Amino acid sequence: MLTCASHAAIGVFDSGVGGLSIAAAIRQILPHENIIYVADSANAPYGGKPEQVVLQRCQTIVEFLMAQEVKLIVVACNTATLTCIAKLRALYPIEFVGVEPGIKPALNVSQTGTIGVLATHNTIKSQQYQQLVARLKTQNTVLSQACHGLVEKIEAGEFDSSATQMLIKQYVLPLITQGADQIVLGCTHYGFLSRQIRGIAGENAQLVNTSEAIARQTLAVLTRNEMLNSSQQQGQTMLFSSRCNPDFLAVSKLLWPNEIQQAHEFPH
Structure with missing residues (x-):
């Protein structure tokens, strides 16, 4: 070394x-x-x-x-x-x-046994991610949501635009509907949208940022x-x-x- x-x-x-x-x-x-x-x-x-x-x-x-x-x-x-x-x-x-996405800490505190992961397409389709989910989920449910376009919005500084809000709703609301009480931010960019994501998730889910x-x-x-x-x-x-x-x-x-x-x- x-x-x-x-x-x-x-x-x-x-x-x-x-x-x-x-x-x-x-x-x-x-x-x-x-x-x-x-x-x-x-x-x-x-x-x-x-x-x-x-x-x-x-x-x-x-x-x-x-x-x-x-x-x-x-x-x-x-x-x-x-x-x-x-x-x-x-x-x-x-x-x-x-x-790596904070799946383990999210599952440790989940009350519903269902968590959502917001990540990029490549993260979710990677063999390493799939193995991580398979190893940790046991009897729980891990919902993986690819968030096309969010990184580009952050890179452009569009944190509060209507287009960004629409994307967040598109990706977060289905996770809440399916019972996720923890939302894992599986991309380091997404931490900069924590306020906006919380605004849409409301009291239904907590955010997990590593x-x-x-x-x-x-x-x-x-x-x-x-x-x-x-x-x-x-x-x-x-x-x-x-x-x-x-x-x-x-x-x-x-x-x-x-x-x-x-x-x-x-x-x-």
Whole structure:
């Protein structure tokens, strides 16, 4: 395994801005760590791409982050984690932390025995997701809902548009009708629509978001490997995007205010 200086940055990447929810959670519990975030916005979402394309993009990003000498890489994308993280671990000598839909914690607290999962098409159709559901559901019911178009709305900063509201209703209401009392946000982007989803689900269901759990796992891995930054200075975040334009920067600043100041071009 690659050994890096403790003051090296944590690498975080996603197909777009969704993983900023993970980066912000990491910042919350690890305020002194530096973060390098890569948004592959020119190729978002990964949820509709062939698996080989997603793997190629992940490899490009991982190699870029390793060139920046990061000490750990967080794959802040459910699709990339489920389809690619095992291959990435086999290919590169660095620690990876991944994300997966919070099906287990949702089932643990469900009163009806029925939960709903909002995710991308590729996440739901992946063999890894299907195995996860089969392993955990036992006598319970897991309703999987592919949410075509939601990632694009978030990437465009359309959080409260009528079109976004219509999509959320289209995806959430059938889950509520079928008795789901827990709604799992199975894509890191969807955390930025928590308020809107709650508004439609009402008192019928609680939301399950794994961002905080991923941040705690990042802390655990750094602690285990004695790689925590000993500096008492506030950590810095560098943002890279494969679609580095003013609109991307504006949405990023909106999603993570007071942290994002500028964005840098990532080769695509």
